[in-house]
Amino acid sequence: MSIMRKLAILVATVLLGAACSSSPTEPSTTETGSGDAASDEVVVEEEPVVEEEPVVEEEPEPVIEPMTLALGPDPIGSTDPLETVNHLASVDVWPGDDGVVVQFPTMENGGVRVEVQDQIQQIDAFCDLYMSGDELVATCTGYNRADGSFLEQEERTIVDVAAGYAFSVPLSADANYVVLTIGGVEYMAPTAVFSDAPGMVQINPDGSLANEVVRIIGIGTAADVAAAIG
Numbered sequence: 001m002s003i004m005r006k007l008a009i010l011v012a013t014v015l016l017g018a019a020c021s022s023s024p025t026e027p028s029t030t031e032t033g034s035g036d037a038a039s040d041e042v043v044v045e046e047e048p049v050v051e052e053e054p055v056v057e058e059e060p061e062p063v064i065e066p067m068t069l070a071l072g073p074d075p076i077g078s079t080d081p082l083e084t085v086n087h088l089a090s091v092d093v094w095p096g097d098d099g100v101v102v103q104f105p106t107m108e109n110g111g112v113r114v115e116v117q118d119q120i121q122q123i124d125a126f127c128d129l130y131m132s133g134d135e136l137v138a139t140c141t142g143y144n145r146a147d148g149s150f151l152e153q154e155e156r157t158i159v160d161v162a163a164g165y166a167f168s169v170p171l172s173a174d175a176n177y178v179v180l181t182i183g184g185v186e187y188m189a190p191t192a193v194f195s196d197a198p199g200m201v202q203i204n205p206d207g208s209l210a211n212e213v214v215r216i217i218g219i220g221t222a223a224d225v226a227a228a229i230g
Contacts, residue, residue, distance in 0.1 A: 066092035066103065069228040071194055071218025082209040088218030091194050093228050096168040100229050101159050102194070103166035104129075109214055110198040114169050116180040118187040122146045125180040125187035127156060129167040130199055138167040140182050151182055173226035192225055194218045 073087040092103040104112040111130030118125060125142035138156035143149075159166040170181040177188040197215035204210050220228075 064094050066094045067228045067230075069093050069194075069220055069224060071220050074193075074217040074219060078215075080209050080213075082212045084212070084214045086214065086216045088194055088196060088216045090218065092164075092166075093225075095230070096157065096159065098157055098170075099168040100171040101166050102169050102171070103159075103161055103164050104194070104196055105164045106216075107131075107165045107196060108216065109196050111196075112165055113193070113195045113197065113199070114171065114180070115193040115195070116178055116187050116189045117193070118189055121187060123151070123187050125151070125182050127167070127169045127180065128199055129156075129158065129165055136165075140170065140180070142180075142182055142187060154182060171225070171229065173222050173229060175223050175226060178220065178222045178225050190222055192220045192222075194220060 068090050069092070070090050071088055074085050077085045088104075091105070094101050102114055107129070111128050113126050113128050115124060115126035122145045123142045124145065125140070127138070127140040129136060129138045131137075136158050138158045139153050140156055141153045142151035144151070156170075157168040159168060171192070172179045172181070173192075177190060178192040179186050179188045180192075181187075195215055195217045197217070198213060201213050202210040
């Protein structure tokens with residue numbers, strides 16, 4: 001084959017290759033999806049879980065049991081022929097909101113009393129529960145033996161009980177002394193006197209009783225009172 005023919009064939013081949021390479025490429029017809037399927041999905045929102053508050057059961061308040069305070073007889077008694085002194089065997093005591101509640105079994109002689117006879121300060125400090133007209137009244141005061149005056153009176157709380165008579169007394173005690181606190185001042189003695197007796201009696205000029213008087217008296221030692229009231 002001649003050189004010229006080889007050149008002609010080569011040129012024709014090159015031109016054909018160039019024509020094929022310049023042909024437009026058909027766009028792809030593959031569909032990729034429109035994305036509408038996502039919008040067709042149903043979204044269900046879950047209800048928030050509300051946790052219920054735990055039920056807290058209130059504990060019942062502890063039941064306070066009264067303590068029996070055994071009392072001894074009055075060692076002095078009375079020398080007045082018109083006065084009778086009987087023995088008060090016991091009272092019940094328990095903690096109160098503003099002191100120690102003292103419960104007497106009866107009130108036969110007009111009123112009941114808790115008394116501390118302070119020999120150093122010369123004060124007979126006492127708390128009374130008594131009838132004033134048609135109502136009960138509870139107070140604390142004291143008698144100054146040195147000048148015959150009385151301490152300023154303080155009202156006390158009357159406690160409702162099923163039987164007997166009870167009121168709150170500012171009472172405390174240790175192994176040596178029973179203490180009544182009146183007007184912020186402590187009055188103390190080795191014993192306390194618990195009595196069911198009239199608060200006021202009529203006295204003759206010579207100091208003797210003008211009328212018959214009955215007192216029911218019990219003596220509580222400091223150690224016994226301290227043990228009973230805690």
